[in-house]
Amino acid sequence: METFDDRFDVYIGKSADFAKPILNHIRNIVHQACPDIKETIKWGFPNFDYKGIVCNMASFKNHCSFGFWKSSLLHDPHNLLKDNVKNAMGQFGRITSIADLPPDEIIIEYIKNAVQLNEDGVKVKPKRVETPKTPIETPPYFTKALSENSEAKTYFESMSNSHKREYLEWIKEAKTEETRLKRMATSIEWLSEGKSLNWKYQKK
Numbered sequence: 001m002e003t004f005d006d007r008f009d010v011y012i013g014k015s016a017d018f019a020k021p022i023l024n025h026i027r028n029i030v031h032q033a034c035p036d037i038k039e040t041i042k043w044g045f046p047n048f049d050y051k052g053i054v055c056n057m058a059s060f061k062n063h064c065s066f067g068f069w070k071s072s073l074l075h076d077p078h079n080l081l082k083d084n085v086k087n088a089m090g091q092f093g094r095i096t097s098i099a100d101l102p103p104d105e106i107i108i109e110y111i112k113n114a115v116q117l118n119e120d121g122v123k124v125k126p127k128r129v130e131t132p133k134t135p136i137e138t139p140p141y142f143t144k145a146l147s148e149n150s151e152a153k154t155y156f157e158s159m160s161n162s163h164k165r166e167y168l169e170w171i172k173e174a175k176t177e178e179t180r181l182k183r184m185a186t187s188i189e190w191l192s193e194g195k196s197l198n199w200k201y202q203k204k
Contacts, residue, residue, distance in 0.1 A: 005038075011023075012027075033108040033112050034050055045057070052069070055068045063095055065090035066092050067092070073122060074117070081110075138168060142168070145188055146191075155192070171183045171187060
């Protein structure tokens with residue numbers, strides 16, 4: 001199976017003169033570390049694949065970058081992997097010459113470890129993005145109504161934000177003052193009985 005990709009040659013050929021020896025050097029080292037690795041272009045720059053992306057390289061106007069797809073899972077015995085997102089795409093920082101790279105044998109060590117992660121089927125756990133929740137604001141008129149019924153107040157305060165929001169939005173969405181007052185009275189009644197807004201539809 002072909003492991004080299006002609007598009008790499010095109011990419012390197014179009015790079016700045018300072019970048020060409022750097023990219024060729026990285027390319028050679030990667031293949032030396034894993035002869036079965038395959039070249040491919042993803043997202044517009046060179047990637048090296050072995051049962052999934054292992055590492056990638058790129059050239060920019062004034063520097064090059066080299067990084068590992070699963071850098072967060074890699075063993076880092078030489079303390080080389082950095083979070084250089086603000087300065088460069090890879091973990092080795094801004095590379096302006098071959099001298100900026102670690103020794104070949106160390107790079108090979110990291111590449112082999114990255115290949116082993118893919119060989120073992122280790123996956124990167126997706127980062128859980130916490131969505132900021134809008135603060136719950138209880139209208140003064142409902143706060144007053146709750147203060148007049150201790151059982152309703154106690155249960156409302158114990159509810160999750162989502163259940164609180166259901167009640168508050170139901171009351172606020174009333175089209176008329178009469179409807180709002182009726183919904184508020186019903187809410188106080190149900191809350192005093194320890195019921196959520198949709199209690200009728202909950203499985204018993």
